[in-house]
Amino acid sequence: MSENWNQYFSRIRLGRWTDNNAVCWMPFHGFHIFVGGETGYGKSNTERVILSELSYGIDQGAVEVIGLDAQLGVELQPVQDAGYLKEFYCGDGAGIKSDEWPEGKPYEATFAEALEQHLEQGMDRTKHMRRRGINEWKITKTDPGRVILLDEAGQLFRPNVDPKIKKRLITAVDTFTYQMRKCGYVFVACTQQPNLKDIPIRHGFTFGIAHHQGTPLGYQQVTKLQLDFPPLPLGVQGLAYITSGGKRVARSQYMPTVLPKLRGARQVNESRIPAIAAS
Ligand SMILES: Nc1ncnc2c1ncn2[C@@H]1O[C@H](COP(=O)(O)OP(=O)(O)OP(=O)(O)O)[C@@H](O)[C@H]1O
Numbered sequence: 001m002s003e004n005w006n007q008y009f010s011r012i013r014l015g016r017w018t019d020n021n022a023v024c025w026m027p028f029h030g031f032h033i034f035v036g037g038e039t040g041y042g043k044s045n046t047e048r049v050i051l052s053e054l055s056y057g058i059d060q061g062a063v064e065v066i067g068l069d070a071q072l073g074v075e076l077q078p079v080q081d082a083g084y085l086k087e088f089y090c091g092d093g094a095g096i097k098s099d100e101w102p103e104g105k106p107y108e109a110t111f112a113e114a115l116e117q118h119l120e121q122g123m124d125r126t127k128h129m130r131r132r133g134i135n136e137w138k139i140t141k142t143d144p145g146r147v148i149l150l151d152e153a154g155q156l157f158r159p160n161v162d163p164k165i166k167k168r169l170i171t172a173v174d175t176f177t178y179q180m181r182k183c184g185y186v187f188v189a190c191t192q193q194p195n196l197k198d199i200p201i202r203h204g205f206t207f208g209i210a211h212h213q214g215t216p217l218g219y220q221q222v223t224k225l226q227l228d229f230p231p232l233p234l235g236v237q238g239l240a241y242i243t244s245g246g247k248r249v250a251r252s253q254y255m256p257t258v259l260p261k262l263r264g265a266r267q268v269n270e271s272r273i274p275a276i277a278a279s
């Protein structure tokens with residue numbers, strides 16, 4: 001039986017709602033996800049939840065994850081080692097001198113280049129769809145769904161980063177988030193910095209997950225939904241507000257730093273996508 005990968009890619013189990021203990025589903029395909037939160041409150045755990053939930057699709061070749069880790073690879077190296085990433089960028093090539101970069105290629109430019117290269121592939125998909133009058137990408141093992149996973153995005157927007165490189169990064173992310181919603185791409189960005197000013201890529205994201213933030217996090221910056229989340233309790237990891245849930249709080253699944261190696265991953269369970277009637 002051929003599987004419906006679009007349905008598979010449409011949402012994942014983030015964790016459970018704290019008020020009624022029901023499974024908290026997170027919409028996936030068709031959204032771009034911004035994960036904010038202070039250090040140590042569960043952003044990288046949330047990334048691993050996403051990878052773990054998608055492990056069957058990744059293992060089957062129907063989902064590809066492009067990992068970019070702006071913290072020199074510290075966060076995503078273990079999932080790269082466990083086989084979850086199709087490509088992994090963590091600053092390789094930085095410092096190499098060329099005509100374009102006589103002083104050596106800046107670290108942040110390696111991320112801009114990676115994103116631009118993937119954007120080009122995404123553009124090809126859009127053209128392909130337009131030519132055929134398709135309005136939603138059909139995900140198959142030959143034309144897989146793709147996740148662009150950018151951890152510690154705020155690192156790329158520190159004050160001393162060359163504005164020209166920042167501009168390239170912003171353009172690439174904006175184009176992804178505004179134009180690639182229907183062609184099999186989901187962009188997931190994580191950062192400690194909650195402010196649009198500190199992390200100017202935020203406005204294109206359509207779904208937000210807020211872990212503990214010292215200051216109230218106005219997700220209207222992300223979603224235009226006017227949801228303003230107050231800070232979650234200090235010292236409690238894994239709790240998060242998510243945009244579609246109003247002021248309800250979910251607890252994310254706990255994921256160990258080292259995920260099981262991908263090899264014949266099992267589909268999570270048959271109720272992964274519950275029947276429409278039940279949802
Ligand atoms: N849902 C959860 N349940 C229990 N513990 C959790 C949960 N989520 C995260 N933690 C714990 O919190 C710790 C920090 O989580 P994580 O590394 O995901 O934070 P982070 O927000 O990515 O931090 P940083 O900004 O330093 O990268 C983890 O080691 C984990 O033990």
Ligand SMILES: [Mg+2]
Pocket residue numbers: 043044045075
């Ligand atoms: Mg982290």
